[in-house]
Amino acid sequence: MGLDKIWVFGETNGDAVATITLEMLAKARELADTVEVFMAGDGDDHSEELGEHGADTVYATGDLDGVMQGVAVASALAAIADSDGPDAYLLGTTQDGRDVAGRLAVKLDTPVITNVVDLELDGDHLVGSEPVFGGTTDVKTKNTSGKPGIFLVRPKSFVAEGIGGAEADVEDLDVPDLGATGTARITDTFAEESDGPKLDEANIVVSGGRGLGEADAYSMIAELAKLVGGAPGASRAIVDAGWVPYSYQVGQTGKVVKPDVYIACGISGATQHLVGMKGSKNIIAINKDSEAPIFSIADLGIVGDVHKVLPKLIEALGNR
Amino acid sequence: MKVVVCVKQIPDPADPGQLDPETKTLKRDSKLILDESDSYGVEMALQLVDAAGDGEVHLVSMVPNNEVSGIRTALAMGAASATIVSDEALQGSDALGTAKVLAAAISRQEPDLILAATESSDGYTGTVPEMVAELMGLPSVTFAKSISIDGSSANVRRQTEAGYDQVECPLPALVSVTAGVVEPRYPSFKGIMAAKNKPVAELSIGDLGVDGDQVGWAGAGQEIVDIAQAPAREAGEVIEDEGDAHERIVAFLDDLKVL
Numbered sequence: 001m002g003l004d005k006i007w008v009f010g011e012t013n014g015d016a017v018a019t020i021t022l023e024m025l026a027k028a029r030e031l032a033d034t035v036e037v038f039m040a041g042d043g044d045d046h047s048e049e050l051g052e053h054g055a056d057t058v059y060a061t062g063d064l065d066g067v068m069q070g071v072a073v074a075s076a077l078a079a080i081a082d083s084d085g086p087d088a089y090l091l092g093t094t095q096d097g098r099d100v101a102g103r104l105a106v107k108l109d110t111p112v113i114t115n116v117v118d119l120e121l122d123g124d125h126l127v128g129s130e131p132v133f134g135g136t137t138d139v140k141t142k143n144t145s146g147k148p149g150i151f152l153v154r155p156k157s158f159v160a161e162g163i164g165g166a167e168a169d170v171e172d173l174d175v176p177d178l179g180a181t182g183t184a185r186i187t188d189t190f191a192e193e194s195d196g197p198k199l200d201e202a203n204i205v206v207s208g209g210r211g212l213g214e215a216d217a218y219s220m221i222a223e224l225a226k227l228v229g230g231a232p233g234a235s236r237a238i239v240d241a242g243w244v245p246y247s248y249q250v251g252q253t254g255k256v257v258k259p260d261v262y263i264a265c266g267i268s269g270a271t272q273h274l275v276g277m278k279g280s281k282n283i284i285a286i287n288k289d290s291e292a293p294i295f296s297i298a299d300l301g302i303v304g305d306v307h308k309v310l311p312k313l314i315e316a317l318g319n320r
Numbered sequence: 321m322k323v324v325v326c327v328k329q330i331p332d333p334a335d336p337g338q339l340d341p342e343t344k345t346l347k348r349d350s351k352l353i354l355d356e357s358d359s360y361g362v363e364m365a366l367q368l369v370d371a372a373g374d375g376e377v378h379l380v381s382m383v384p385n386n387e388v389s390g391i392r393t394a395l396a397m398g399a400a401s402a403t404i405v406s407d408e409a410l411q412g413s414d415a416l417g418t419a420k421v422l423a424a425a426i427s428r429q430e431p432d433l434i435l436a437a438t439e440s441s442d443g444y445t446g447t448v449p450e451m452v453a454e455l456m457g458l459p460s461v462t463f464a465k466s467i468s469i470d471g472s473s474a475n476v477r478r479q480t481e482a483g484y485d486q487v488e489c490p491l492p493a494l495v496s497v498t499a500g501v502v503e504p505r506y507p508s509f510k511g512i513m514a515a516k517n518k519p520v521a522e523l524s525i526g527d528l529g530v531d532g533d534q535v536g537w538a539g540a541g542q543e544i545v546d547i548a549q550a551p552a553r554e555a556g557e558v559i560e561d562e563g564d565a566h567e568r569i570v571a572f573l574d575d576l577k578v579l
Contacts, residue, residue, distance in 0.1 A: 070460070103451075103454045184493065190484050260576065
């Protein structure tokens with residue numbers, strides 16, 4: 001039982017397939033007989049890894065010459081939706097995933113079910129689960145349009161797992177003439193340098209918030225993260241304030257992290273932040289305000305001043 | 321230059337919302353405020369019009385019950401005028417239905433540039449801006465960190481997972497703006513007084529020529545089949561720092577054998 005065919009949006013991270021893509025492939029295998037990947041760029045570079053994770057075929061556009069992925073991929077999918085299209089499209093909640101989903105929804109006149117953290121079958125219908133109100137309420141949503149559903153899946157919802165599948169076949173995904181919609185062009189690409197483990201892959205995440213008081217105090221977060229072999233993170237408040245780049249942000253509008261240990265320093269625990277880290281296995285919180293919401297989900301809560309606790313913690317760990 | 325900014329009024333995040341179990345829509349009986357995410361788009365639009373030397377900022381919003389309190393905030397910041405679309409048939413609209421209404425209302429303004437937040441703070445589907453662009457047949461750049469206008473095109477820094485892309489996009493176009501990229505101005509007293517008399521056009525979906533089957537519950541094409549309380553995470557031990565809390569943290573980490 002299950003769907004005949006699910007298509008998963010393939011994204012890459014440098015030379016490797018993005019983790020979110022592999023996570024969705026693992027779930028898609030449970031739900032459908034055939035799982036295929038559609039992607040921008042060169043499929044041959046990734047057909048082995050995608051095949052290993054259960055994709056039978058990779059439909060790839062080839063080099064887009066700077067055209068935005070969203071409009072190009074959505075237009076290509078819409079062109080073949082009636083002839084070869086799947087029963088459902090799964091895309092990651094990423095910049096390009098959301099662009100493709102938005103454009104495709106209009107072209108197919110079918111809804112997008114967003115912020116999905118789980119998927120299940122109800123007969124021939126795919127039902128998505130989404131947390132709302134900062135994760136206090138779970139909602140299940142079914143596509144009733146009679147057309148293939150589009151699901152935007154949040155990272156870390158499923159566990160990526162290779163199954164030793166054979167290299168995927170690679171097919172062309174032809175991009176039709178995009179007219180005015182295709183006129184935005186990427187002229188240059190910049191990467192922000194960072195060392196140490198990536199925020200969404202680290203076993204330990206140390207995050208700082210407003211309670212640090214000033215931008216310079218973030219150096220304590222960076223140092224502690226380095227000492228424990230973890231990654232530094234941040235609340236939206238201090239990203240908005242310009243203390244650290246957006247790539248550090250944990251939360252609804254930033255990264256979703258599920259490390260073994262999450263250490264929240266000077267973070268009160270706005271729902272926006274909790275959504276991004278409440279799946280952590282263990283949570284340590286340090287905050288001056290004993291009423292801070294973060295303490296309601298912390299395994300170890302320290303009511304105290306981060307400016308006093310962190311230097312001692314750094315010294316103690318540094319001496320080991 | 322004419323810039324349209326899509327704005328949304330949401331329940332105060334300090335007073336979190338609830339889903340009505342009967343209608344499965346968000347209860348919107350408390351006072352609505354301008355979504356903070358939208359204040360960045362409004363600010364950026366005002367700055368771009370300033371830089372261009374002429375033009376104006378127009379707001380477009382889909383609202384329940386002709387509610388305008390949040391719209392007045394954006395007008396007080398400096399937007400010149402607004403269009404609100406309020407219609408009982410819109411209740412239950414999903415992102416696609418919302419985008420159809422916004423696209424129809426925006427088209428009437430014939431803007432050079434459309435700005436929107438990347439996502440609202442209450443619904444956060446993050447798909448409406450791209451849908452509006454597609455419905456209007458326009459190019460788009462989402463997740464903008466900065467925008468500058470150079471003649472007939474926009475130069476945009478687009479946030480990516482790894483850093484950012486520099487994107488060049490001819491106008492007219494839609495750009496969605498990430499939170500925190502500019503410092504939204506506080507409305508001045510003068511601005512607040514002036515906002516009371518700025519024109520706000522109220523339209524129904526009939527005025528826009530949008531079919532009632534395309535919006536609201538009828539047009540949503542999706543159905544909430546279950547609403548449940550999420551399993552709560554248990555609070556653990558909370559201690560006051562007496563100068564030795566760092567030892568407790570080290571012991572906690574040692575127990576987990578993660579160091």
